[in-house]
Amino acid sequence: MQKQLFHIFAQLMDILYLMIICSVSLAVIFLIIFIIGAKNGQFEDDESPAVRMLFDSEVQKEKDEDKKQTEDEPEGDEKIDKK
Secondary structure: OHHHHHHHHHHHHHHHHHHHHHHHHHHHHHHHHHHHHHHOOOOOOOOHHHHHHHHHHHHHHHHHHHHHHHHHOOOHHHOOOOO
16 A cells, blocks of 8 residues: 555656756746847837827827818819909
8 A cells, every 4th residue: 555655656756846847947938038028129118008099199180180181272173263
């Protein structure tokens, strides 16, 4: 009975060692990916993308106003001289 328990315990310990090796190697891979991303400037500016959507409406209003002004102006053939 004790030998069976010992073998089961030994198998569990082997799996535990394997899981530790897998988790440490996965952590090292993620660390390398993070360092590469940080060197490439991926994490430089976290603020402006969140704030950028607040300014889109102003840009859209300016585009709409410009479009409205060009639509209101008559073209060369449509101009009527009033004298």
